[in-house]
């Protein structure tokens with residue numbers, strides 16, 4: 001592509017982007033495609049000859065876009081959102097243009113120093129202890145793996161990094177029974193083994209029972225195991241349950257073990273002072289992760305890992321071969337030493353654009369609106385005799401289902417599943433499910449950047465309409 005062509009095509013692309021952002025709610029939230037439908041439209045071998053941008057862009061619009069799930073659609077209520085915003089997208093374009101690889105301070109001083117600042121900004125705005133330091137990672141999975149590896153190395157005086165496992169480690173890691181699968185995965189990768197993840201029972205609100213944690217640790221100690229780390233959840237993925245951070249930290253302190261707080265989704269709520277009590281006592285925990293790429297208007301990917309003592313993280317990951325050494329290494333942060341990857345994207349730029357564009361006030365306003373909309377939707381569900389809420393609405397995630405007293409639990413599960421599928425099949429809204437105590441539950445997460453009351457109202461009408469159809473069909 002010639003330099004002068006780039007300008008014209010870039011304008012064309014930006015126009016498409018602006019149209020998309022204005023009209024995203026006119027798309028079907030999920031695509032109507034069968035497996036391989038897209039694959040088969042793409043030639044089986046790469047083109048030998050250059051193709052004009054017009055052809056590529058046309059195929060993008062005609063083949064790719066119809067095969068996309070529209071994650072930014074205001075009626076996308078599934079999983080957790082991965083919401084974006086105009087300033088974040090603009091920053092992403094600039095990042096791609098600079099094309100910087102931000103592994104070390106010297107490879108882009110501005111990238112490192114901006115990352116330090118925006119991590120501090122969010123730390124302070126969230127009420128995290130001002131001595132903690134942050135680093136931007138791609139995902140919570142990576143950040144949690146980094147924390148667990150660091151816990152492992154701290155506990156063994158960095159000996160596993162050096163010599164490998166002796167075979168006598170006998171580590172145990174604890175979480176609630178509602179733990180996210182990224183913790184299981186981290187234990188696989190860290191060589192600890194998923195069998196050594198101890199799932200602590202939860203209370204009726206699906207939060208970890210601290211007494212159960214303490215007794216599990218004591219039992220393991222007596223049996224000769226080595227408790228390494230507790231991963232608590234501030235907002236579980238199923239129902240956004242909040243583990244008691246304060247009580248858990250008392251226990252981890254007493255036993256001298258690492259406490260990692262997984263606040264991947266709900267951590268954004270700490271920007272609201274009324275939620276900051278949830279991390280009371282965290283000063284004596286060890287690490288905390290949250291995803292601005294879920295609910296903070298910063299397009300995927302962007303995660304921040306905060307640690308109380310960065311030296312443990314750095315000692316776990318630093319590798320400074322001769323060709324990476326610089327004169328300034330004692331004076332600056334080389335973020336390559338704060339995690340797994342060497343090469344790093346300039347994600348702090350997105351955070352800077354988002355935070356400055358909205359201001360913390362603007363972000364808080366949006367969060368409060370989402371929380372209010374969730375309360376509204378919750379009140380509608382409560383007002384229906386045959387609908388029930390299965391978990392407290394701690395933030396903006398509602399877990400609900402249809403339940404009549406005449407049906408078996410199996411029948412209810414299949415009814416609710418059909419109900420959700422029939423709603424999703426319309427393409428007008430999108431929900432996903434979880435299971436709570438064996439019950440199929442629809443999750444309604446209200447956290448899209450542009451979600452308005454009308455989207456919630458339309459989704460509610462659609463839910464009621466499809467429930468009637470589903471019950472009718474079940475009768476026939």
Ligand SMILES: *Cc1c(COP(=O)(O)O)cnc(C)c1O
Nearest residue numbers: 139140141180182236237264265
């Ligand atoms: C989403 C989520 C994760 C994983 O996040 P990624 O950034 O996709 O790795 C981990 N823990 C919890 C509680 C989550 O909700």
